[in-house]
Amino acid sequence: MKRLIGSLAAGLLLATVAACGSSDSSGAEAPTDDATSAAPQPTTITVFAAASLKSSFTEIGAKFEAENEGVTVAFSFAGSSDLVAQIQQGAPADVFASADTANMDKATADDLVEGTPADFATNTLEIATPPDNPAGIDSLDDLADPDATVVLCAAEVPCGAAAAGVEAAAGIDIKPVSEEQSVTDVLNKVVSGEADAGLVYVTDVKAAGDTVLGVTFPESSEVVNTYPIAALSGSEHLDVARAFADFVTGTEGQAILQAAGFAKP
Amino acid sequence: MSSARYSGVPRWVYVPAAAGALFIVLPLAAMASRVEWGSFWSLITSESSRHALLLSLRTSSMATLLCVVLGVPMALVLARTSFRGQTLLRSLVLLPLVLPPVVGGIALLYTFGRKGLLGETIDVLGLQIAFSTTAVVIAQTFVSLPFLVVSLEGTLRTAGQRYEVVASTLGARPTTVLRRVTLPLVLPGLAAGAVLSFARALGEFGATITFAGSLEGVTRTLPLEIYLQRESDPDAAVALSLVLVVVAVLVIGLVRGTRSDVT
Numbered sequence: 001m002k003r004l005i006g007s008l009a010a011g012l013l014l015a016t017v018a019a020c021g022s023s024d025s026s027g028a029e030a031p032t033d034d035a036t037s038a039a040p041q042p043t044t045i046t047v048f049a050a051a052s053l054k055s056s057f058t059e060i061g062a063k064f065e066a067e068n069e070g071v072t073v074a075f076s077f078a079g080s081s082d083l084v085a086q087i088q089q090g091a092p093a094d095v096f097a098s099a100d101t102a103n104m105d106k107a108t109a110d111d112l113v114e115g116t117p118a119d120f121a122t123n124t125l126e127i128a129t130p131p132d133n134p135a136g137i138d139s140l141d142d143l144a145d146p147d148a149t150v151v152l153c154a155a156e157v158p159c160g161a162a163a164a165g166v167e168a169a170a171g172i173d174i175k176p177v178s179e180e181q182s183v184t185d186v187l188n189k190v191v192s193g194e195a196d197a198g199l200v201y202v203t204d205v206k207a208a209g210d211t212v213l214g215v216t217f218p219e220s221s222e223v224v225n226t227y228p229i230a231a232l233s234g235s236e237h238l239d240v241a242r243a244f245a246d247f248v249t250g251t252e253g254q255a256i257l258q259a260a261g262f263a264k265p
Numbered sequence: 266m267s268s269a270r271y272s273g274v275p276r277w278v279y280v281p282a283a284a285g286a287l288f289i290v291l292p293l294a295a296m297a298s299r300v301e302w303g304s305f306w307s308l309i310t311s312e313s314s315r316h317a318l319l320l321s322l323r324t325s326s327m328a329t330l331l332c333v334v335l336g337v338p339m340a341l342v343l344a345r346t347s348f349r350g351q352t353l354l355r356s357l358v359l360l361p362l363v364l365p366p367v368v369g370g371i372a373l374l375y376t377f378g379r380k381g382l383l384g385e386t387i388d389v390l391g392l393q394i395a396f397s398t399t400a401v402v403i404a405q406t407f408v409s410l411p412f413l414v415v416s417l418e419g420t421l422r423t424a425g426q427r428y429e430v431v432a433s434t435l436g437a438r439p440t441t442v443l444r445r446v447t448l449p450l451v452l453p454g455l456a457a458g459a460v461l462s463f464a465r466a467l468g469e470f471g472a473t474i475t476f477a478g479s480l481e482g483v484t485r486t487l488p489l490e491i492y493l494q495r496e497s498d499p500d501a502a503v504a505l506s507l508v509l510v511v512v513a514v515l516v517i518g519l520v521r522g523t524r525s526d527v528t
Contacts, residue, residue, distance in 0.1 A: 079496075081495075081496050081497075085495075085499075149395075149396070151478065154479065154493055154496075156493055156494070156496040156497040156498075157493075157496050176480065177395075177396035177478065177480060178396050178477075178478025178479055178480050178484065179478075179479055179480055179481075179485075180478065180479060181474065181479065181489075181492060181493060181496075185474070189478065192374060192378060192380060193378070193379055193380035194374070194378050194379055194380070194395050194396070194478075
């Protein structure tokens with residue numbers, strides 16, 4: 001049934017695409033052949049990276065481009081599970097940097113990764129409150145106060161799993177008013193003043209500047225998120241992809257990551 | 266050609282038309298082909314799924330009711346009167362149709378949120394809108410109201426004012442004319458508009474997740490549940506998507522049913 005639908009559809013759609021594409025087909029083939037030719041050819045690699053890496057990876061990418069002439073690094077930032085799903089569906093990515101090992105493991109299990117992923121950073125949770133801290137939050141226990149409007153990530157996403165981990169470690173039960181889809185959504189609810197507090201990553205608090213107040217808590221060390229990076233086996237520029245992954249784990253990459261608040265793995 | 270009834274459609278038109286239809290149907294078929302039928306029932310009847318579906322039906326019904334209460338007067342004013350700035354007003358009212366829902370969510374946040382324009386007023390009244398089911402209904406009403414207004418205004422203009430004029434010359438007061446003549450005349454159009462609003466409210470995602478948050482049984486409607494399940498359990502996301510497709514098909518069928526009553 002599936003195959004029948006597939007072949008019928010392919011036929012009709014291809015006919016249409018062919019009809020539409022006849023005018024611009026001349027230019028489409030040329031650039032992809034360049035991958036095999038000599039060094040000075042301009043090369044673009046696409047890096048799929050977790051949303052929390054946006055600012056630090058943008059900086060690392062610019063530095064990598066400056067040191068490697070003719071290389072352009074394009075980024076796609078999204079939730080790690082979104083990215084791994086796209087890679088599994090054949091998205092043209094050369095490097096994958098995940099915010100947790102679970103999503104990298106999915107890619108490894110499907111033989112999409114070249115070599116072994118390298119851990120390049122860790123991140124822990126921190127409480128974010130609006131700058132005036134209206135609910136007077138100064139410990140993890142305060143989040144369990146029923147009068148505080150607390151927002152967490154849903155348990156299905158990495159930051160939610162981490163939040164559940166620190167709750168278990170501290171032996172408390174936080175009743176959030178909302179379980180958000182991503183750590184950015186949690187941060188936005190705090191920045192806009194809708195929530196009194198939220199659990200986000202240390203790097204998010206740092207990136208948010210003075211729009212939020214960060215409250216650290218000792219239990220955060222119980223749950224450490226490790227970020228792995230790997231070149232992908234489907235890459236057409238494996239050497240450049242590997243070089244980028246090495247650059248991230250190298251001195252310059254590490255310096256940028258630590259300035260953003262990430263810790264060493 | 267001579268034997269066939271003349272349709273006025275050149276034969277070649279069927280090719281892009283078929284491709285267009287396929288473009289819409291194929292992704293739905295592809296999704297249906299990925300459904301794990303063995304576990305389908307258990308996936309769509311899990312506690313979180315049932316909560317999400319019930320919440321969606323409840324909030325969408327409330328939103329539809331609000332759309333009728335607010336939208337019918339709006340359609341009447343737009344269709345039957347003319348005043349300065351009416352064109353501008355109509356464009357503004359239709360804005361939620363074309364705005365990305367997330368923009369609507371941000372706008373609602375800055376209106377009804379704790380720090381929003383009406384935040385303090387709402388606080389004084391002792392109400393709590395943020396992160397409540399009310400916020401979901403507000404978001405859904407915001408995006409689906411134009412559907413009712415547009416379709417009802419069209420019906421009102423098509424129906425014309427002949428009977429209304431007659432009723433009024435026979436001595437009926439405006440409210441009586443509205444109640445006894447206008448509304449019964451446009452009832453099929455009103456029903457179609459209400460069903461469309463309901464369907465739009467049911468599918469609402471962007472404004473809800475931005476404005477209302479996401480908590481099981483309170484603000485996590487079916488589209489939000491699907492988006493979340495996709496993170497951990499893609500099979501459940503596909504199964505729930507199919508449920509939403511079936512509900513949407515039923516709703517569209519309902520609209521077509523009411524439309525054919527008109528002709």
